[in-house]
Amino acid sequence: MTDNDSWGLDPQIRYMRKVFAAVEAEQKVFLQAVGISPTDERLRRFRDVALRFFERAYTAAMQRGVEEDENAAVAVYIFCLARALSMRGVDIPPASLPSRGELKRLVDEVLK
Numbered sequence: 001m002t003d004n005d006s007w008g009l010d011p012q013i014r015y016m017r018k019v020f021a022a023v024e025a026e027q028k029v030f031l032q033a034v035g036i037s038p039t040d041e042r043l044r045r046f047r048d049v050a051l052r053f054f055e056r057a058y059t060a061a062m063q064r065g066v067e068e069d070e071n072a073a074v075a076v077y078i079f080c081l082a083r084a085l086s087m088r089g090v091d092i093p094p095a096s097l098p099s100r101g102e103l104k105r106l107v108d109e110v111l112k
Contacts, residue, residue, distance in 0.1 A: 015070075018070055019070045019073050019074070022070045022071070022073075022074045023073065023074050023077050026074045026077075026078055026098075027077070027078070027081065030078050030081065030082070030096055031043075033093065033095070033096035034082075034085060034090060034091070034092055034093065034096055035090075036085070036090065042088070046081065046084045046085055046088070047081070047084075049084035049087070050077065050080045050081040050083070050084040051080075053080035053083055053084060053107070053111055054076060054077050054080040056110050056111065057076050057079070057080055057106065057107045057110045057111065058073060058076050058077075060106060060109075060110045061076055061103065061106055064106070066102075066103070066106070072100070072103060074098070075098035075100040075103045076103055076106075076107060078097065078098055079097065079098070079103060079104055079107040080107060080111075082096075082097060083107070083111060
């Protein structure tokens with residue numbers, strides 16, 4: 001096997017890696033803000049639900065022509081994670097959410 005990362009040359013792969021890194025970083029900040037430990041045993045279930053929500057919401061965002069950048073993807077994911085947490089009784093302080101009202105409304109509409 002070679003150490004050469006030929007996948008890393010593909011612009012779409014580089015873009016997705018950048019998005020995943022941004023999501024991980026923002027998720028860490030968000031979870032800290034809502035008081036969820038990275039070792040909380042419920043976190044895997046929360047993330048699974050958030051991912052299902054994200055797939056629906058981000059697809060809708062792209063269909064509606066929302067700007068395709070990592071910041072939009074991160075905001076949509078955080079709104080979806082917040083929804084998953086709040087469904088299980090976790091209090092979500094409004095200040096912990098992204099300040100992207102148009103994306104919040106879109107997520108709320110898709111997930112109603």
